Amino acid sequence: EVQLVESGGGVVRPGGSLRLSCATSGFTFDDYGMNWVRQTPGKGLEWVSGINWNGGSTGYADSVKGRFTISRDNAKNSLFLQMNSLRVEDAALYHCARVVGLDYYYYYVDVWGKGTTVTVSS
């Protein structure tokens, strides 16, 4: 069974940092591009960042560019999101999402994790 399990969420003050992880199983991890997508009641679903199969190509939403860094460890079947300089508006449920292709773009998401919650508050 394909599984994506996120962790690392929590409560952080504005300006703080968090590192999200996504542990995967049930498929050949380095056959797929991966994304982070966040969800809030107000803004709905928002693409945050993506990475291709070997980590050689990455992309970011303008809202997080320069503050967030996506990475992956294919030996450990894991995806990461380093979030720095967090803002109140970054608070959301962060989903790990697999896309049907080697790149992170021009492919649809076929499997989602349940997400990990990030709260940014003073």
Add this chain to the structure above:
Amino acid sequence: EIVLTQSPGTLSLSPGERATLSCRASQGVSSNYLAWYQQKPGQAPRLLIYGASSRATGIPDRFSGSGSGTDFTLTISRLEPEDFAVYYCQQYGGSPITFGQGTRLEIK
């Protein structure tokens, strides 16, 4: 960035009825790269349709997708109790990928 607008925001129907959900794009979606997802409370989104009209593995044939260019539709032919949820469209033909704001399908 392609903006997707879903309508209606909320749709109230009874089991057995037909549901028609709309997704309109601010510009043409390349290669009809449009997907539909279903999300129930506390669960991850579930892929229903990709490429505008192809059903994902395991999705019942009462779900169908249609459309091209800027106008897309998800149709549920006969609603089952488990179909009441929130539905999102997503385009993946342009960067960044974007999502609609969702349509809530509720029991009348």
